[in-house]
Amino acid sequence: MKMFESISHIAGKYFAFWVVGAALIAFFLPSTFLGLGAYITILLGVVMFGMGLTLKPVDFKMVVQKPLPVIIGVLSQFLIMPLAAFAIAYLLNLPAELAAGLVLLGSVPGGTSSNVMVFLARGNLALSVAMTSLSTLLAPVFTPLILLALAGQWLPVDPVSMFVSIVQVIIVPIALGVGVRKLAPAAVDKGTSIIPLISVLAIIIIVMAVVAANVDSIVSSGVMVFAAVMLHNLFGLSLGYGTAKVMKLDESKRRAISIEVGMQNSGLGVALATAHFGPLAALPNVLAAVWHNISGPILATFWSKRPVEKEEKDPVPQDTWVEDIKQTGL
Numbered sequence: 001m002k003m004f005e006s007i008s009h010i011a012g013k014y015f016a017f018w019v020v021g022a023a024l025i026a027f028f029l030p031s032t033f034l035g036l037g038a039y040i041t042i043l044l045g046v047v048m049f050g051m052g053l054t055l056k057p058v059d060f061k062m063v064v065q066k067p068l069p070v071i072i073g074v075l076s077q078f079l080i081m082p083l084a085a086f087a088i089a090y091l092l093n094l095p096a097e098l099a100a101g102l103v104l105l106g107s108v109p110g111g112t113s114s115n116v117m118v119f120l121a122r123g124n125l126a127l128s129v130a131m132t133s134l135s136t137l138l139a140p141v142f143t144p145l146i147l148l149a150l151a152g153q154w155l156p157v158d159p160v161s162m163f164v165s166i167v168q169v170i171i172v173p174i175a176l177g178v179g180v181r182k183l184a185p186a187a188v189d190k191g192t193s194i195i196p197l198i199s200v201l202a203i204i205i206i207v208m209a210v211v212a213a214n215v216d217s218i219v220s221s222g223v224m225v226f227a228a229v230m231l232h233n234l235f236g237l238s239l240g241y242g243t244a245k246v247m248k249l250d251e252s253k254r255r256a257i258s259i260e261v262g263m264q265n266s267g268l269g270v271a272l273a274t275a276h277f278g279p280l281a282a283l284p285n286v287l288a289a290v291w292h293n294i295s296g297p298i299l300a301t302f303w304s305k306r307p308v309e310k311e312e313k314d315p316v317p318q319d320t321w322v323e324d325i326k327q328t329g330l
Contacts (some may be wrong), residue, residue, distance in 0.1 A: 019207055019290050026208035036209035043202040044271045045173040050199050051112055052177020053188050069249055073131045073257040076243045081106035082146045084235040088228050096154040101281030102228055103151040105269045105288050107143045109135035114263040117296040121303035123255030131260045140166040155277050169271055206270050210286045213279040229287045233295055236262035252308045263292045
């Protein structure tokens with residue numbers, strides 16, 4: 001078990017490098033990985049099951065006791081990112097599938113790796129975890145409706161089918177993970193240290209499958225799509241921070257909301273794009289999986305060197321989440 005824990009820690013710590021390396025291998029040897037596309041949904045379900053194993057009732061305590069920052073953050077997530085994606089797709093005149101894929105990237109909830117970035121940035125970790133959890137639970141309703149409103153002009157959107165897909169891929173695995181944790185908490189606590197290894201492997205396989213299926217598209221429009229993803233991420237980080245500042249939240253909450261808004265669950269975006277729009281629409285989400293794990297650590301390092309003013313005490317001590325972050329590593 002110790003060996004797996006060490007490997008898992010390394011996998012989580014150097015996640016961005018593994019993703020970039022996997023993408024390059026799949027790009028140069030696409031035929032080897034084309035068959036992996038059939039397993040994308042299952043693999044994402046595995047990642048979400050792992051998230052469910054780490055969730056505790058305390059993760060939702062802030063939603064009940066101090067809902068305003070969480071509401072501000074989640075509304076920013078589901079307003080800023082889809083609208084920014086829509087505007088960028090228009091300004092860059094992206095082809096229909098790529099435009100829809102970028103809007104999809106903006107419409108999915110926050111990713112779990114954002115919690116680690118908030119912790120490293122000395123942001124409010126309680127708020128970050130609450131935002132990730134709540135936005136994920138709201139995704140079956142919000143994501144299809146946002147896509148219908150903003151991406152329907154490029155590609156047909158079936159909100160009911162997408163709702164079912166998100167429930168199957170996210171809600172059911174998370175619920176199963178929570179249930180397993182409730183039934184066998186001691187066993188789960190012993191095994192949580194290898195969850196990052198499983199999650200990293202699953203996401204790497206997803207990335208390789210989509211890159212292998214889109215080699216020609218990456219060659220023809222990869223630079224433009226990568227520019228769109230970078231702009232989208234920059235808008236999210238900047239406007240998330242600005243919104244929190246306008247609402248007079250303290251610095252640690254501004255940092256948490258900035259990172260939560262800017263970093264998306266690109267794995268979900270890949271699965272939904274592949275199932276409902278086609279492999280080309282998954283490309284912005286694959287590139288986001290790489291870029292978000294580069295920009296996130298850069299911003300977290302920048303903020304980690306800058307002090308945070310004293311703030312009001314959170315309903316649950318920060319140390320509660322710090323221990324979870326140290327265990328999961330992602």
